[in-house]
Amino acid sequence: MSSEFAVWVYLSRTPLLWLTVTLLAYLTADRLALAMNRHPIANPVLIAIIITATVLWLTSTPYATYFDGAKFVHFLLGPATVALAFPLYEYRATVMRALVPMLAALLVGSVVAVASALGLGLLLDIPRDVVVALSPKSVTTGVAMGIVETLGGDPTLAAVLVMLTGMTGAIVVTPLMNRLGIEDRRARGFAAGLAAHGVGTARAFQVSAVAGTFAGIALGLNAFLTAILVPAALSFLR
């Protein structure tokens, strides 16, 4: 065994290596996104994931080994969600003024998210258990997996679909809103958070603090409403 290889074997088992790889991948992705003027296609989450996945694949590192280091970053998702209270408090006057439009958009958006997934699923003859995993795709992973599990679907499939939805939403939201002629940052942010949960919220915060604040509110409210809507909608489908 060469000594370089021995060093590699040692390092690849420590959390330090994979935590550093995660941070480096993100910094590279963020630089790239900045160089492309934060163009929606250059989504830092997507680029960082591609870089990280490529490194894991090239080094044939099992995900469990990787996660042992990356879990320190992953853990911060919870505290960051709690921290959404700060922009919400800072912009409370703006938020309170938009209470009625927000609640209307929440109701319509949440119903469209669940109904369109169910409707398209039935239309394309997707098996019922897959439709179950598809219906809460707009809410955060934890909530979606919980809903799907209680309804007898596959939580792992749900997690994949949630992440796919988040990426799609975060990339598509800016050009779509421009095309629709919607300039209101509150509306744009609220839509991003409702349709694309945390990944959409991360995108919204890149654009403006107000958009991010409204995205955070939408993420929270939609998690709650979807948890009620999905079981109700599925009970109609036998």
Added chain:
Amino acid sequence: MVVALTLILVAQLLGEALAHGLGLPVPGPLIGMALVLLFLILRDRAPGGAERVLPRPLVDGSLEATGKGLLAHLSLLFVPAGAGIVGRLDILAAHGFAIAAIVAISTILTLSATAITFVAVARVLERGKDPR
């Protein structure tokens, strides 16, 4: 920063305890968010000033700075979970790429419906206030 982080973690812990204890369908961190919001409201409304009772970092703006620091790189926090999803894309392929198409169409419909409703209702409300 330690005081601020402690407050955030305590809020999350209480949130998790409430969510699991009462079987609420909302994740613990979201309840934690509501608790911090409540804390901020009470702190600034307290008569005579909360400065005298609370540790300094909770009143001098470092709490807010820590919170914003956590949110500044929200994108980073999705990388570990996202990298795990890449390895499970086979499960998507197994179910046919019709699902990917549904995800795309449904997401576009949801984004549009949400934003259009928001803007339309806001406009109606503003119009109601204008005359006079």
